[in-house]
Amino acid sequence: MSRISPDFVPQLLAGMVVNFEIAAIALLIGLAVGGLLTLAKLAGGVRGAVATTLIGLMRAAPTFVVMFFLLNIIPSDATLFGVHVAPSGIMTVALSLVPYAAAYVADNGSEALRQLRDGSPLGALLFLPNVTRAFFVLVMSSSAGAAIGVPEGIAVILREAELMPTLGDKMVLFAIGILCFGVTLQAGFALMRLLQRHLGRLALRAR
Amino acid sequence: MALRRVLFVAFVWFVALAGLPARADTPDAALAKLIDEAKAAAVVPGACEQPGLDRLVRIFCDGRIRVGVREYYPLFGTREGQVRSGYDVDVAREIAKHLGVEPAFTRVNAASRIPLLADDKIDLTIATMGHNTQRDTQVRFIRPHYYRSETIIVGPKGLAIKDWPDVASRTICVTIGNGSNAQIVSHNARLMLFDEAGVLPDRLRDETCALVAQDDSFFDFYFTEPAFAQAYDRKFGFAQLPWGMAVALTGSDRLARALDLMSQIFHRDGVFLDVAKQNRIGLGFLELQRAVWNRSECNTDTGAANPACVLPALSAVLEPTRFAPQVAAFEAWLEKHTGIAVQLPMFKTMPAWQLFRAGIINSLILVAGALVATLLFALVLGALQSSRSFLLRWPARALTIVLQSSPVVLTLVISAAVALALFPYSSAVAIGAAIVALGLMNGANAGQAIGEAMHTLRTERGGPPVPTVDLFGRAVSRSATQIVSFLVNAAKGTPIASFIGAPELLSALTDITSFASGRASTYSLLLVFYVCVVIVVVWLCDRLRIWLERRQMVTA
Numbered sequence: 001m002s003r004i005s006p007d008f009v010p011q012l013l014a015g016m017v018v019n020f021e022i023a024a025i026a027l028l029i030g031l032a033v034g035g036l037l038t039l040a041k042l043a044g045g046v047r048g049a050v051a052t053t054l055i056g057l058m059r060a061a062p063t064f065v066v067m068f069f070l071l072n073i074i075p076s077d078a079t080l081f082g083v084h085v086a087p088s089g090i091m092t093v094a095l096s097l098v099p100y101a102a103a104y105v106a107d108n109g110s111e112a113l114r115q116l117r118d119g120s121p122l123g124a125l126l127f128l129p130n131v132t133r134a135f136f137v138l139v140m141s142s143s144a145g146a147a148i149g150v151p152e153g154i155a156v157i158l159r160e161a162e163l164m165p166t167l168g169d170k171m172v173l174f175a176i177g178i179l180c181f182g183v184t185l186q187a188g189f190a191l192m193r194l195l196q197r198h199l200g201r202l203a204l205r206a207r
Numbered sequence: 208m209a210l211r212r213v214l215f216v217a218f219v220w221f222v223a224l225a226g227l228p229a230r231a232d233t234p235d236a237a238l239a240k241l242i243d244e245a246k247a248a249a250v251v252p253g254a255c256e257q258p259g260l261d262r263l264v265r266i267f268c269d270g271r272i273r274v275g276v277r278e279y280y281p282l283f284g285t286r287e288g289q290v291r292s293g294y295d296v297d298v299a300r301e302i303a304k305h306l307g308v309e310p311a312f313t314r315v316n317a318a319s320r321i322p323l324l325a326d327d328k329i330d331l332t333i334a335t336m337g338h339n340t341q342r343d344t345q346v347r348f349i350r351p352h353y354y355r356s357e358t359i360i361v362g363p364k365g366l367a368i369k370d371w372p373d374v375a376s377r378t379i380c381v382t383i384g385n386g387s388n389a390q391i392v393s394h395n396a397r398l399m400l401f402d403e404a405g406v407l408p409d410r411l412r413d414e415t416c417a418l419v420a421q422d423d424s425f426f427d428f429y430f431t432e433p434a435f436a437q438a439y440d441r442k443f444g445f446a447q448l449p450w451g452m453a454v455a456l457t458g459s460d461r462l463a464r465a466l467d468l469m470s471q472i473f474h475r476d477g478v479f480l481d482v483a484k485q486n487r488i489g490l491g492f493l494e495l496q497r498a499v500w501n502r503s504e505c506n507t508d509t510g511a512a513n514p515a516c517v518l519p520a521l522s523a524v525l526e527p528t529r530f531a532p533q534v535a536a537f538e539a540w541l542e543k544h545t546g547i548a549v550q551l552p553m554f555k556t557m558p559a560w561q562l563f564r565a566g567i568i569n570s571l572i573l574v575a576g577a578l579v580a581t582l583l584f585a586l587v588l589g590a591l592q593s594s595r596s597f598l599l600r601w602p603a604r605a606l607t608i609v610l611q612s613s614p615v616v617l618t619l620v621i622s623a624a625v626a627l628a629l630f631p632y633s634s635a636v637a638i639g640a641a642i643v644a645l646g647l648m649n650g651a652n653a654g655q656a657i658g659e660a661m662h663t664l665r666t667e668r669g670g671p672p673v674p675t676v677d678l679f680g681r682a683v684s685r686s687a688t689q690i691v692s693f694l695v696n697a698a699k700g701t702p703i704a705s706f707i708g709a710p711e712l713l714s715a716l717t718d719i720t721s722f723a724s725g726r727a728s729t730y731s732l733l734l735v736f737y738v739c740v741v742i743v744v745v746w747l748c749d750r751l752r753i754w755l756e757r758r759q760m761v762t763a
Contacts (some may be wrong), residue, residue, distance in 0.1 A: 018595070039665040064703040065734055072730040076402050111357060149380075149399060149415035149705050154616050161620075162417050163365055167628045174621050175737035182612025 004173065008160050012180060015153035018090060022145060023138035025094035027131070030101020037102060039108035055106045058099035062142050069098035070150055094146035094153075097138050104134045122202055129195040136188035140181065153181065178204065222547040234475075237508035238468040242306065245461060256619030262330050262454065271308050274299040275315035275323050275332040282488050283555040286314075294486040295333040298353055301478055305469055312686030321345050323456045330462065331454055335424060338451035339386070347459060348451035349466045350511045351474055351500065352518055354483075355426070355449045355492040358387040360442040361411070361426055362418040369444040375624065375632040380407055380416035380719060386521070387446035388721035389558060391420060395632060398721050409509050411439060418442070427488045449518045462563075467511040467749050472476060475500040482549070525556035544763040550725025551732075559719045567736070568714025573638055573704055573711050574740055577697040580646020585690055588650060589657025590679060603654070610651040616706055619644045623707035634710045649693040649700070656689035657682050680758075687755035691748040697743040702737060712736060 005011075038107030039049035070092050078086040087095060107131045144156040157177040161170045229711055245263045248254055255268035266272045272398040276295050277284030303310035313329050320334040326348055337356070338348045358381065360369060368377075381388050384403045391398065399416060401407060408429050423444060429435045452470070454463050457543040473479045474496045481491050499505055504631040505516035528534075534554040542548050553563035591603035610618065622644035623637065630636045661682040683690070705714035716733050720726045 056742075057738060060699075060738045060745065061734065062699045062737050062741065063739045064700075065704075068713060068717070069730045069734045071725045140614045143616040143705060145702075146616050147399075149410065149633050151413070151415065154614055154620075157617065158620060161415050163363075164715065167624055170624055172730075173620075174617060174624075175616055178609060178613045181617070182609070183616055185612050186608075 005160060005163075006157070009176075011156045012153055012177070015151055015156040016180060016184070018145075018150065018152040019139050020143045022090055022094045022097070022142035022150075023135055023206075025091070026097035026138050026142075026156050027135050028132075029094070029098045030105050031131075033098060033102035034105025034109055035146075037106040039114065041106065042113060051106070056101050058103040061099045062175055063096050063100055063141055064098060064147070067093055067144055067148065070095055079093055089145065089148055089150040090147065093142055093150055096099070096144070100141070101134060101138060105131070108134075111148060122199055125199050126196070129192045129199070132188065132192045132195060136192075140185060153177065210715075232507045233332050234468040234471045234506065234508050234510065238465060238472065241461060241465050241468070244466075259458065261461045262459045263440065263465055266306065266308055266330060266462070269308075271311045272303050272306060272331060273300075273311045273313060273329045274303075275313050275320050275329040277316065277335055278314045279316075280335055280424075282431075283424060283488050284333075286468060288620075292486075294354070294483055294488050294568050297482045297486065298473075298479065299331070299333050301473065301482060302466070302469060306465075321453075324453065327455065327458075330459075331452060331466070333452045336450060336453060337386070337521065338619065339448075339450040340524055342453075343406060345456070346453035347456050347463045348453050348520070349470050350451070350465065350469050350498060350517045351467075352449035352451050353470060353473075353519070354488075355432035355447055356422040356424040357421050357444040358385070358390075358421045358446040359426060359444040359449065360418055360420050362437050362442055365410075366417065366441050366442075369419065370443055373442075374418065376627065377418060378416070380419040382407070382421065382546045383721060383726075385421070386448070386722065387420065388718070390446055392562075392718040392721070395634070395708060397705070397714070398717055400717065400721055408435065421487055424450075431487060437735045448521050468508065470756055471500055471506070473743065475506055501727030525558055528555060528557055528560045531555045549728045551728060552723035552725045553716070553719050553729065553732075556723070559723055562710075562715040562719055563712075565710060566712035569634070570637060570701065570711040570740070571738075573641060573701045573709065574643035574698050574744065576638070577645040577649075577701050578694055578744070581649040581694055581697040582690070583647045584650025584681070585657060585693070589661070589683070589686075592654060592658030593661035593679060593682065600739055607651040607655050610648050613702055614647075615644075615648060615700060618648055619703060619707050622647075632708075634708075637707055637709040638704065638711075641701070641707060641709045645697050645700050645704070649697040653686070653690045653693040656686040656693075660685040684755045684758050690755075691752040693739065694748045694751075695745050699737075699741050 001066055037051045037055055039054065042048070043051075055204045070087070074086055076086050078084070112124040112127035115121075115126070141154060143154040145152045146158060149155070154177065157173055161173050164170045164173060241263070245261070246267050248264045249267035254260070255265065258742070260268070276291065276292075276293070276299060278286040280293065280295075282293055283297045285291070295693070296312070299310050299312070306459055313323065315323055315329070315332060315334045317334075320332045320336055321342070321448075323329045324332055332346075333353070336342070338352060342348070358369060360374065368374060371394040374391075376397070378399050379391055380399045380401060381391065383400050388398060400409070404421050404425055405414065407419040407421055411419055423441070426441070429710050430441075452466060454466065474493070477497055478498055480490060480493045485491055499516055500510065502516070504510075505513060510516050521752045531554070534551055538551060547715060553559045588607060591599045594603075595599050613621070619641060621638040626636050626640035626643075657679075661679065664678060664682055664685065692736075702711065702713045704711055708714070713733060716729050720729050
């Protein structure tokens with residue numbers, strides 16, 4: 001077994017922080033865009049139809065293609081009112097995840113508002129665990145950034161794997177990666193389940 | 208007496224005839240004659256004010272030669288304050304010295320070096336310019352070429368890359384528009400595109416890129432840095448490109464001829480070689496050229512026109528498609544009527560069209576394959592997770608947890624690594640590996656949903672009955688929404704297969720934009736294509752869901 005670089009684990013953890021950063025940015029923008037789309041959808045009429053169409057298109061847009069689209073359509077020296085607005089690699093990945101996040105928020109937001117209007121505030125609060133689930137899906141999806149040179153967790157693993165001579169050595173590295181991401185994901189889902197249970201107990205008490 | 212006189216005259220003619228070709232045959236004599244004639248023309252009163260003067264004569268009128276050189280190309284053309292240095296700059300100084308005039312430098316870059324010649328702002332450009340057939344229609348290149356670059360692959364010393372087979376399925380960082388990109392693509396390497404060559408060494412250092420491809424002349428400078436030379440090395444070179452000095456197409460006949468002859472002499476006498484040594488650039492090409500121009504058949508005043516002595520220009524013209532004129536007409540029409548400048552390079556040249564067509568076919572194969580694989584893995588893993596046997600159930604659950612815990616890119620890379628350990632790299636292997644990875648990832652989740660549906664069916668029946676085909680069918684129907692959701696997810700995930708080198712549409716268009724223009728319209732088209740594909744898949748999957756749900760209602 002070839003020696004894994006002593007910097008590997010710290011670099012992997014630093015890379016995973018980038019994954020979380022990308023997911024957080026995408027979710028924040030997704031909440032804002034998705035929130036507006038939800039309101040427009042519930043308003044009905046032309047606005048509602050436009051919002052529904054937009055949500056459908058956002059749901060259908062593959063994240064990886066959106067990422068390359070953004071990367072190639074925005075010039076690296078783009079400015080707006082004299083301000084440099086070309087997104088960094090991290091921001092490009094985050095923006096590419098926004099259509100998914102916004103469509104998810106719009107779908108779940110509509111349901112939450114419907115629950116609220118039906119007099120079930122706790123039903124509406126289920127929006128929170130759903131958003132937590134979306135956040136961890138975004139963390140996993142942000143690994144697409146490796147394709148455009150963003151130094152996130154998977155990019156660190158692949159970089160180290162390039163220097164490994166045998167498939168066995170590479171598999172050890174990949175297993176470390178799966179373990180790190182897996183623990184994070186399962187912890188996230190456990191958090192989500194806890195939140196759901198807590199809300200369930202609150203609902204029972206309210207009755 | 209008469210005979211003696213006839214013999215004497217005949218002898219004199221013989222000597223004259225024997226001597227004349229000997230003098231005219233040498234490039235030195237031809238150059239000296241040309242320079243003398245131009246100098247003589249320049250001193251004729253009023254000649255220098257005449258319009259349409261050949262540039263060689265005007266150079267003697269002005270006592271200076273205006274040369275376009277680069278200012279930010281290390282080792283070839285740089286400027287610090289008023290001090291210019293580099294190989295190109297020193298070649299210009301040698302030329303001026305040979306003509307007996309002063310060099311007057313003007314800054315040029317890749318975009319301005321040809322227009323400045325055409326606008327008569329400079330007499331000569333010596334600016335790291337590759338000689339290709341396309342540029343032959345814009346400027347007159349000086350032959351023989353004064354240097355030659357090649358594209359080299361550079362990477363960390365520890366990386367064992369020796370030739371093309373070693374780069375298949377690897378990612379190589381390149382600059383957009385580099386003529387050698389098409390060659391890299393043809394060897395199954397993936398490209399990561401950058402706008403500027405200057406960022407490539409930094410991307411090597413921060414490990415964003417494991418391999419980069421760029422002109423050897425560009426890396427000459429970086430290899431003079433001890434830290435860079437210690438960490439990285441040149442893997443191999445390809446796509447040799449002769450560099451030419453150039454003059455304007457019109458009004459420069461004599462100047463071009465003089466420079467042709469001078470270039471021959473500089474090669475033959477090692478002037479270029481000495482200048483290159485002073486500037487610490489690669490010498491291989493210049494050493495070869497010195498030997499060539501010392502050969503008797505090349506060391507003549509017509510050597511620059513001898514195909515056995517000079518190098519051909521690189522053929523840069525891509526074969527157009529049958530419908531290229533119609534596509535160009537459509538682009539022009541669209542711009543005229545809407546003001547939108549759309550470029551569709553994938554329809555204009557044969558290499559781009561072939562890549563585009565193959566990309567669409569491969570994308571559709573990939574989508575169909577991913578859907579079938581997802582369904583298949585869902586049924587198999589669903590059946591295993593529904594089994595009463597602990598030995599079947601738990602491995603299936605463990606596999607599902609592992610697949611859920613692995614980011615999509617990592618699962619794809621693992622699948623590709625296993626496939627490449629079993630088979631030699633090919634497009635089919637990459638597509639196959641991607642189909643298996645996408646099928647496993649989504650099928651595992653859908654299989655889990657089937658397993659959970661089976662569990663609820665058993666609970667409803669008040670105990671754990673033996674799983675039957677009928678019960679399994681009902682579990683599949685009950686989990687229809689989940690299955691459909693993961694089928695759509697599989698279709699949406701197919702473009703990511705380009706990450707492991709599957710030649711689908713995203714990969715094909717990235718390759719096309721690496722050597723053609725029109726990035727914005729190309730990637731817009733890509734987005735529209737995939738959104739349409741996913742919408743069709745969603746519609747088909749909805750039909751499947753409705754069928755499964757109806758089936759459940761009938762069997763309930």
